[in-house]
Amino acid sequence: MNEYHWLPSQWLALTVREKALVIAGIDLRTQEEARQKKEAERKARRKHV
Template identity: 75%
Template sequence: MNEFGWLPSDWLNLSVREKALVIAGIDIRIKEEKKQQKEAERKARAKGRRH
């Protein structure tokens, strides 16, 4: 909620479908961030092996 600048009352006023959409978007974002983290770690390891 902080990232969106929402107050708790804003969240409470969302419909169940709207809340589900927000939660799904967060899940997708977390999945993508984890993917990027793994890729960065893989590249760091590969770079370390070259030296």
């Protein structure tokens, strides 16, 4: 909620489907960030070897 600058009342006003969509989007973004981090670490290791 902080990142989207939503108030708790705005979150509560969303329907269950809307909340599910927001949560799914956050999950996808988190997975993508983890994949990018892993790839960056792999590239960094190759440079040091």
